[in-house]
Amino acid sequence: MRRQVVIIGSGPAGLLLGQLLGRAGIDTLILERSTREHVLSRIRAGVLERGTVALLEKAGVAERLHREGLVHSGVELAFDGDRLRLDLAALTGGAGVSVYGQTEVTRDLMEAREAAGRPTVFEAGDVEIRDIETACPSVSFTVHGERRTVACDFVAACDGFHGIGRRSVPEGALRTFERVYPFGWLGLLTDAPPVTDELVYANHPRGFALLSMRSPTRSRYYVQVPLETRAEDWSDERFFDELRLRLPAGMASRLRTTPSIEKSVAPLRSFVAEPMRFGSLFLAGDAAHIVPPTGAKGLNLAAGDVHYLSSGLIEHYREGSDAGLDRYSERALGRVWKAERFSWWMTSMLHRFPGTDAFAERMQRAEFDHVASVRSAAANVAENYVGLPF
Ligand SMILES: Cc1cc2nc3c(=O)[nH]c(=O)nc-3n(C[C@H](O)[C@H](O)[C@H](O)COP(=O)(O)OP(=O)(O)OC[C@H]3O[C@@H](n4cnc5c(N)ncnc54)[C@H](O)[C@@H]3O)c2cc1C
Numbered sequence: 001m002r003r004q005v006v007i008i009g010s011g012p013a014g015l016l017l018g019q020l021l022g023r024a025g026i027d028t029l030i031l032e033r034s035t036r037e038h039v040l041s042r043i044r045a046g047v048l049e050r051g052t053v054a055l056l057e058k059a060g061v062a063e064r065l066h067r068e069g070l071v072h073s074g075v076e077l078a079f080d081g082d083r084l085r086l087d088l089a090a091l092t093g094g095a096g097v098s099v100y101g102q103t104e105v106t107r108d109l110m111e112a113r114e115a116a117g118r119p120t121v122f123e124a125g126d127v128e129i130r131d132i133e134t135a136c137p138s139v140s141f142t143v144h145g146e147r148r149t150v151a152c153d154f155v156a157a158c159d160g161f162h163g164i165g166r167r168s169v170p171e172g173a174l175r176t177f178e179r180v181y182p183f184g185w186l187g188l189l190t191d192a193p194p195v196t197d198e199l200v201y202a203n204h205p206r207g208f209a210l211l212s213m214r215s216p217t218r219s220r221y222y223v224q225v226p227l228e229t230r231a232e233d234w235s236d237e238r239f240f241d242e243l244r245l246r247l248p249a250g251m252a253s254r255l256r257t258t259p260s261i262e263k264s265v266a267p268l269r270s271f272v273a274e275p276m277r278f279g280s281l282f283l284a285g286d287a288a289h290i291v292p293p294t295g296a297k298g299l300n301l302a303a304g305d306v307h308y309l310s311s312g313l314i315e316h317y318r319e320g321s322d323a324g325l326d327r328y329s330e331r332a333l334g335r336v337w338k339a340e341r342f343s344w345w346m347t348s349m350l351h352r353f354p355g356t357d358a359f360a361e362r363m364q365r366a367e368f369d370h371v372a373s374v375r376s377a378a379a380n381v382a383e384n385y386v387g388l389p390f
Pocket residue numbers: 008009010011012013014031032033034039043044045046047102124127158159160161162163164265266284285286287293295296297298299300302
């Protein structure tokens with residue numbers, strides 16, 4: 001069997017890449033370790049930058065997003081009960097973000113792929129990538145007990161942080177940068193109308209809290225918790241009690257206790273692997289970098305990588321030029337590091353760090369006051385939040 005591009009992973013990065021390449025007439029095979037149902041049941045990101053929305057439009061999968069997604073032209077920050085609304089539209093010349101769950105993005109992309117008859121192998125086990133230093137790489141995998149090998153021109157590793165792609169690069173060829181934060185987020189999803197029309201990121205002496213949503217009837221809430229926290233130790237009641245304590249007074253009184261649909265703990269990490277290409281292998285999305293979710297950049301960065309990688313591959317097949325592929329790593333990393341900076345800054349300002357001193361706490365407050373009182377500082381946050389241009 002031979003394909004032009006083998007994509008590993010059917011998360012948003014892999015599916016979006018497959019869709020953009022497929023529409024350009026490039027033949028792809030997606031290999032996914034999990035079942036289709038498992039991929040579609042994962043609750044993750046929910047805020048789409050304007051560039052991500054434009055890319056989904058280009059991929060022909062934005063019809064439901066425009067119908068059901070919520071366009072937000074503002075976002076709120078809170079510090080010890082003080083509130084600050086950032087008017088994203090006014091601060092950026094009209095831009096905003098769209099609230100539409102990653103699960104829905106994945107479903108739209110998967111259905112488009114299936115409708116076009118493009119192949120995906122689910123439950124592909126023991127994926128092995130070979131000969132990436134040559135122009136004839138291959139990928140082997142096991143499905144229904146049978147071992148298969150596919151030869152290809154390129155391999156795109158869109159297989160997340162724990163995938164096989166990054167680990168297939170010879171030792172010493174990658175440089176990695178990492179910061180692990182000493183806390184996680186406990187998230188709760190519930191069918192209740194959002195407390196506020198816009199997202200609220202709050203720093204409180206008891207820790208960070210976030211009011212987010214997926215639709216006009218579905219809310220997603222988070223509280224900062226110690227790393228060792230287990231979701232099953234938190235009843236819904238305990239979660240809502242804690243969340244209420246961390247919110248500004250007017251908001252806490254509007255919070256309704258409705259049963260959770262899902263509850264999970266996500267650790268917070270910053271991570272970058274450089275470069276994002278080794279020979280015929282390209283890394284995209286979480287396979288190459290992780291951001292803490294404060295700032296809502298993870299899914300959007302994956303889309304940014306796919307923008308650069310798909311245009312490089314299309315240029316290769318249409319024009320016989322490798323200029324875009326040769327610049328892929330440099331262009332993607334330029335944008336990745338800016339999003340890493342923003343996500344780190346948001347995380348640093350909004351969380352309570354164990355063992356921190358009074359000076360560090362005053363610095364957090366000064367950051368908040370600076371954004372609240374200096375328009376250029378607010379504009380800087382807004383421009384990063386709606387997403388830097390590709
Ligand atoms: C629990 C959690 C909560 C998150 N919350 C937010 C949030 O609120 N906001 C935000 O912006 N971001 C959030 N993120 C980050 C965001 O979801 C990711 O940045 C985004 O999913 C990246 O997409 P991806 O396609 O690169 O990787 P993934 O979505 O991880 O997809 C990778 C795919 O590859 C498959 N795979 C892995 N290994 C193999 C293998 N060896 N062979 C075949 N297939 C393989 C996986 O099963 C998966 O389907 C969250 C992430 C997690 C884990």
